[in-house]
Amino acid sequence: MTDIPLPALPARPAITNGRRQVLRWLARLSRPLRRALNLNRWPVTWRARLGHATPEENATLQRIRQAAAEKRALEQQLNALAGEYKRLIINALTRVGVSYMYKDEGHRRFSKVQFHKPCSVTQEAIYFRVKTDRLPYHVSIDALCEESTLNTLCAATGRPINVIWNRLRPEDGFWFIVELRAGVRGIPRQVDYAEMLAEIAEKAPPLTIPVGRGIAGKMEFANMATLQHLLIGGATAQGKSVWMKQALMTLLLRNKPKRLKLVMIDLKGGVELGQFKKVPHLLLPVVKENDAVVPALQLVVRELKSRLRRMEERGAVNISDWNRHNRMKMDYWLIVIDELASLMLDPDLRNEVDRLLAVIAAQGRAPGIHIIAATQRPDTRVITGLIKANFPARIAFAVSSSIDSRIILDTGDAYGIGPAGRMIYYTGKEKLELQGPYVSPSLVDDTVKAICGGEVAEALDSRKRHNFSHEDFFRHALTHHEGRFPIALIWEEMKAHGVTLYEIKQIAAQYENNEIELDGVTYRLEPPVLEGRKQSRRLTRISEEIKDGEVDELMIPTPTLDEFQPIPNPVDLRMKQIEEQLQDLENGSPFENEEGEPEPD
Secondary structure, three states, X not given: OOOOOOOOOOOOOOOOHHHHHHXXXXXXXXXHHHHHOOHHHOOHHHHHHHOOOOHHHHHHHHHXXXXXXXXXXXXXXXXXXXXXXXXXXXXXXXXXXXXXEEEEOOXXXXXXXXXXXXXXXXXXXXXXXXXXXXXXXXXXXXXXXXXXXXXXHHHHHOOOEEEEOOOOOHHHOEEEEEEOOXXXXXXXXXXXXXXXXXXXXXXXXXXXXXXXXXXXXXEEEEEHHHHOEEEEEOOOOOXXXXXXXXXXXXXXXXXXXXXXXXXXEOOOOOOOHHHHOOOOOEOOOOEOOHHHHHHHHHHHHHHHHHHHHHXXXXXXXXXXXXXXXXXXXXXXXXXXXXXXXXXXXXXXXXXXXXXXXXXXXXXXXXXXXXXXXXXXXXXXOOOOHHHHHHOOEEEEEOEOOHXXXXXXXOOOOOXXXXXXXXXXXXXXXXXXXXXXXXXXXXXXXXXXXXXHOOOHHHHHHHHHHOOOOHHHHHHHHHHHOOOEEOHHHHHHXXXXXXXXXXXXXXXXXXXXXXXXXXXXXXXXXXXXXXXOEEOOEEEEEEEEOOOOOOOOHHHOOOOOHHHOOOOOOHXXXXXXXXXXXXXXXXXXXXXXXXXXXXXXX
């Protein structure tokens, strides 16, 4: 028998002197520094330059670069367009005599309207701010606002041109607006709630709420202590409930329960205000039944009378004066009524509710008790003259007729405005067209859950940075990562919007192994799987809504190979029966019963 030589083992790569020196140098480094030198912990852009990025990361970077390139191209086009419109406006002003030419020592000199640099450019409009302190000689502001001047500018540019000028607030400046989209008047179509919330200073009055953004994107805020009471009207699905929710979110995030108490009345079944039913600021459970409305308002009136009596004894003028000079602080009370028509059209409640609301509205400002009432049915029976007299501040969303608009605002400005969320904000001294901030239902749920859990500071910081809910992160994972939920990669893609890595980790830990419903489809966030290396979490679809006449394929279980049972052979069955009979014969007569007696025939 010949000896068969065994195959040689692969030779271990020899450690060169240079490699040995590198390993010794790495061993002397501290652990944080060694972790910093690990390529897997480097940013995606750095790893992509070194060729160590995955194909998915490279594809994501390519999409980001493409979006940035498209944005730069759009900005270049808008800037070029702004330069062209600036030239046309100056030439048109020269033709109407606002800008002119004169001779000085034989030289021709031009005296023209000048603009601040740079101009503000958006996709909706271009804003040119006039240097009012350097207007040409004999040119006045009235000359720039004349209708003939604006008509000439519109004809020269081929675009609608408006003017922004408020004599009561000259610090805002004088603006020419060139509308790029007809009918928008420079008002944004979407308003980010996070941006407006971040603009509210910490030392701002406690009842400050964001109202919306107007012409030139200017943010408008309101102090409920100054407005006293607010009346909201508009047709269905025009943004009333969304606006009320963002106002309530702001008040809850900026005020502790000991400083603000809420009384909520929602006779539509508690659908809209039911999201706030667990907040600690509630003085009473959300009122959903007609029988509980009058006792709730009577409780508010008793508190109102008690506060007025105590303030009169101490010589306090209002709640701020009281809190400044007394140790026992008074908290603010806010009554929120989602559907005023349900109260005013009920014959059993109408007279009593009208009287109680009139008392609260007339005397509630000084003791810090305020009302926000909304209705989708602007009618003279709902919005009575007594209510209009005591609600100086009003917000009108789009309504179906000019008559409804006149009932709310005394003018027809709210008829036919759009898109959803567009409003007319009237404070008694000025009337503004604004776009209200949008908050999604999931964002409200997340914020309320954090408030109920005592994480008010974290929720406020998160809402100031971005306007995303947990559903938005999961939708991003489904859209860009095919259902995977890589925490680090999602953070890299969304950190430009103010999202933190800790926040995404908290969402992943909170919803792991839980069901999430997105757009009618239910998913489960599966935990990471260890297969060689740790893989990211994944969203697995469980079921989806079944339409009439359709069958959900996902609900039909797919049988496996082990679940299939072989069809039995008849011969095998007969042989099995014979074996059982023989076994019975060996054990005893099959015709004997348990006591050994023969069975009767």
